[in-house]
Amino acid sequence: MPDVRIVNATKKFGKIVAVDNVSLHIRDKEYFSLLGPSGCGKTTLLRLIAGLIQPDEGEIYIGDRLVNNVPPEDRDIGFVFQTFALFPHMNAWDNVTYSPRVKGFDMEKAETIGHEVLEMVKLHERLDAFPDELSGGMMQRIAVARALAAGAKLLLLDEPLGHLDAKVRNELRYEIKKMVKDLDLTAIHVTHDQSEAMAISDRIAVMRKGKIWQVGTPEELYMKPESVFVAHFIGESNFLDGYVSSVSSKGVMIELRGELRVQVATNDIQQGERVVLAIRPETFTIERGAKRGKNSVLATVEKVTFEGTNIRYDIRLENQDLVVVVKPSLTESWFNTGENVTVSFPPEKSHVFTYPKLGLKEEIAVE
Ligand SMILES: Nc1ncnc2c1ncn2[C@@H]1O[C@H](COP(=O)(O)OP(=O)(O)OP(=O)(O)O)[C@@H](O)[C@H]1O
Ligand SMILES: [Mg+2]
Structure with a gap:
């Protein structure tokens, strides 16, 4: 055998x-x-x-x-x-x-x-x-x-x-x-x-x-x-720098740059810890206009790329972090460059990692 x-x-x-x-x-x-x-x-x-x-x-x-x-x-x-x-x-x-x-x-x-x-x-x-x-x-x-x-x-x-x-x-x-x-x-x-x-x-x-x-x-x-x-290597991820501001039975609150807070479903991480939040581009939701709410962040569409099956949006969050969001091109109405939108973070589909000792760039380098 x-x-x-x-x-x-x-x-x-x-x-x-x-x-x-x-x-x-x-x-x-x-x-x-x-x-x-x-x-x-x-x-x-x-x-x-x-x-x-x-x-x-x-x-x-x-x-x-x-x-x-x-x-x-x-x-x-x-x-x-x-x-x-x-x-x-x-x-x-x-x-x-x-x-x-x-x-x-x-x-x-x-x-x-x-x-x-x-x-x-x-x-x-x-x-x-x-x-x-x-x-x-x-x-x-x-x-x-x-x-x-x-x-x-x-x-x-x-x-x-x-x-x-x-x-x-x-x-x-x-x-x-x-x-x-x-x-x-x-x-x-x-x-x-x-x-x-x-x-x-x-x-x-x-x-x-x-x-x-x-x-x-x-x-x-x-x-x-x-x-x-x-x-990073399997599929594609957005990586956002943050720290754990609180831990509860519902998950952890991550504070991103610019005092933006998002809650994610994870345990296994300590309050105060510096972390990287990893989010797949297809798991965000985008809505037109400014709709403040839990796990929602105001943002502006910076670039729109038609890729055939998908539309790829480069989106600038209000804290100036840049994320990539991918949506099916056939089933969605498209957003336009310059449009103000609200991006919502998926609590169940985000991954939280301890911030790499060598720094994020070095960690994901494929040399
Ligand atoms: N015969 C050899 N003599 C000296 N160094 C070698 C030899 N074979 C492999 N290496 C080195 O060992 C490391 C691993 O090489 P390997 O060929 O196994 O990589 P790989 O993952 O197959 O890469 P690739 O995707 O480019 O084929 C590299 O740094 C390579 O330079
Ligand atoms: Mg080889």
């Missing part, structure tokens, strides 16, 4: 700690993503699992087997890379049947597998084509087919869609996920694209600077980010 367990793994390159004491359990048959900004250690972690590099410390298990000393070819994994790593001198057919052939399967079995995987990636009619005759999307399909033909139950994918244009990328991500599920595989997918990770993953590990910051389903990461960084 190919679940994967990483226990206290560390990998250094000179002074760089690429993977820093990471522990992680990827379940059997799970579509799991490693997500994080460039240089955070995703590829290094995947290469540790693949056995292409060795950890300085820690253990890696595939199924029940400790694989630290097992070479990549004996780990029973399929690998798909970002760059199109097909054998350039072989046509599609020879690429996908390479593994069954070198494994010594008889011709009939190798051919059956070849036909199956090419059907699966919908490229059967191109089996004579050489890599340089195929588009980027087709080459990645062949790369996936080749990895599947090897018969491995664990598939490692390092930015497999990174070099493809947006439409092809969108299509292929769902196809890969479907194949993984249809074949009962376990997949570990590296990406720095949060929308890709959100769309296809059962669970995601958000990484930063060699560490794992949070592991959860896409919904958990979006609805319950445990840090300012995750609130």
Whole structure:
């Protein structure tokens, strides 16, 4: 059973700690993503699992087997890379049947597998084509087919869609996920694209600077980010600086700049503490005119951007803080630049975090 367990793994390159004491359990048959900004250690972690590099410390298990000393070819994994790593001198057919052939399967079995995987990636009619005759999307399909033909139950994918244009990328991500599920595989997918990770993953590990910051389903990461960084990296958030002016059974009162007070539903935070209030752009409500009330703040629309599905408003609150509010373009009447409005804060959907020691800007930098 190919679940994967990483226990206290560390990998250094000179002074760089690429993977820093990471522990992680990827379940059997799970579509799991490693997500994080460039240089955070995703590829290094995947290469540790693949056995292409060795950890300085820690253990890696595939199924029940400790694989630290097992070479990549004996780990029973399929690998798909970002760059199109097909054998350039072989046509599609020879690429996908390479593994069954070198494994010594008889011709009939190798051919059956070849036909199956090419059907699966919908490229059967191109089996004579050489890599340089195929588009980027087709080459990645062949790369996936080749990895599947090897018969491995664990598939490692390092930015497999990174070099493809947006439409092809969108299509292929769902196809890969479907194949993984249809074949009962376990997949570990590296990406720095949060929308890709959100769309296809059962669970995601958000990484930063060699560490794992949070592991959860896409919904958990979006609805319950445990840090300012995750609130910033998954989806989009407005961050407002404030402090806790009072704590009661109903929640806490946060005083923002300019003596604006908003009440949010949280506990776990002390009176007087400096905090960051994180609010998703789609959770504010906006109304025309000035309507003072609980959790409502007077504001002015500074900029209106039509984005297709959504309208994006840059809104200056009366305390001069700037927030972004996003509303569906089809269902709302639009607000205009310069218009006076009232913005209401959603008490249940705001997140309160202790103010980061390094400062907010540093905390959310994706370096
Ligand atoms: N072979 C190597 N030698 C020296 N440093 C390395 C090596 N491989 C990775 N690093 C460093 O380790 C850190 C993590 O790199 P890694 O490639 O794992 O990041 P990543 O998350 O995959 O980034 P990207 O999204 O850009 O692919 C980086 O600082 C990188 O420069
Ligand atoms: Mg990488």
